[in-house]
Amino acid sequence: MLYSILTVVSRWAIPVLLLGIPLYGQWKKVPVYEAFVEGAEEGFTTAVKIIPFLVGMLVAISVFRASGALDYISRALTPLTSYLGIPSEILPLAVMRPLSGSAVLGLATELMRVYGPDSIVGRLASVMQGTTDTTFFILTIYFGGVGVKKYRYAPISGLSADLSGFLASLYICHRIFG
Amino acid sequence: MLNIVWLVLLAVGIVVAALTGNIEVVTEAALGAARDAVQVCFDLIGVMALWLGIMRIAERGGLIQGLARMLRPLTVRLFPGVPHNHPAMGAIILNLSANILGLGNAATPFGLKAMKGLQQLNEGREEASTAMCTFLALNTGCITLLPATMIGVRLSFHSANPVEIVGPCIFATSISMIVAVSLDYWFRRFSRWGRRN
Numbered sequence: 001m002l003y004s005i006l007t008v009v010s011r012w013a014i015p016v017l018l019l020g021i022p023l024y025g026q027w028k029k030v031p032v033y034e035a036f037v038e039g040a041e042e043g044f045t046t047a048v049k050i051i052p053f054l055v056g057m058l059v060a061i062s063v064f065r066a067s068g069a070l071d072y073i074s075r076a077l078t079p080l081t082s083y084l085g086i087p088s089e090i091l092p093l094a095v096m097r098p099l100s101g102s103a104v105l106g107l108a109t110e111l112m113r114v115y116g117p118d119s120i121v122g123r124l125a126s127v128m129q130g131t132t133d134t135t136f137f138i139l140t141i142y143f144g145g146v147g148v149k150k151y152r153y154a155p156i157s158g159l160s161a162d163l164s165g166f167l168a169s170l171y172i173c174h175r176i177f178g
Numbered sequence: 179m180l181n182i183v184w185l186v187l188l189a190v191g192i193v194v195a196a197l198t199g200n201i202e203v204v205t206e207a208a209l210g211a212a213r214d215a216v217q218v219c220f221d222l223i224g225v226m227a228l229w230l231g232i233m234r235i236a237e238r239g240g241l242i243q244g245l246a247r248m249l250r251p252l253t254v255r256l257f258p259g260v261p262h263n264h265p266a267m268g269a270i271i272l273n274l275s276a277n278i279l280g281l282g283n284a285a286t287p288f289g290l291k292a293m294k295g296l297q298q299l300n301e302g303r304e305e306a307s308t309a310m311c312t313f314l315a316l317n318t319g320c321i322t323l324l325p326a327t328m329i330g331v332r333l334s335f336h337s338a339n340p341v342e343i344v345g346p347c348i349f350a351t352s353i354s355m356i357v358a359v360s361l362d363y364w365f366r367r368f369s370r371w372g373r374r375n
Binding site for chain 1: 179183184186187190191192194195198200202203204206207208210211212214215216218219220222223225226227228229231232233234235236237238239240241272278280281284286287289290291293294297298300302303304305306309310314315317318319321322325327328329331332335336337338339340341342343345347349350351353354355357358361362365369371
């Protein structure tokens, strides 16, 4: 029941906003098209400004990933993870998660293809992917775009959120599906 | 912090590739990623222009300010340094709403706009403001009601029940949100970093 409501909301949210907000603007006598273009221009400049930060970050992540270093890290951590009951297939996902959204989506899709979406690995991958975030990516473009260089404690709270989300996913998947 | 992470990723990648006799993948990966990064930004230009355009209409009509006023009891605790009628507040609210609904590509434009507003309040300093740290903590730890992307992936692999992950995701994101908000609060109140401004 809740699920179907949520699915309907997500399907309709964007079309409703795209119609509702301009209609509301018109009702409030806003010159809707001019206001739109004015806002859009701001979007353009912001998007262009983050290019250098994104190039820097994606190059480093991509080199790291292509080198196969991830496999070595996963292998080194296997004793620890098997002790904790984490399938070793999941580990690269957890390590890459804060760095790159597209890389992790690729890894998760691959796991689903190999193990099936309804296996414990597939379910764990889905829940983890839906739970945690690309913290470093967000830090890079959000801070980079406005010229902030000292992040203070933001990386720590962000990564802790990811780690706790990862552990909570493990726990709940073992409880419900395990 | 980021300087070290960046250097370690590059150095470890290149050394491992060299030791395993795979050095040519480095060149390919680096050049490919540089091209992809620009592609990502180009895609983002369209989405950003669309959402910030729509947002401007809502702002000029007073809709965003109304929303911000409604959520004031909550936001005044999370962002004591941001006036509720400041444009940054509207963008923060929209970003978090998009995150909660799992509308990932609508969230980024609002997030970037929020940061721009927060940086104005921060008077252009190079050091992140307290409000920025809270915003990023909330952003990464945000509760998600609908993990739309993963439901889509599961659907495409013919899962018997693609939406069964919704409940676990709500549980796990609630935990990460609690952790993010409490840690942020702790840093803000009690740590050396928190007292700086």
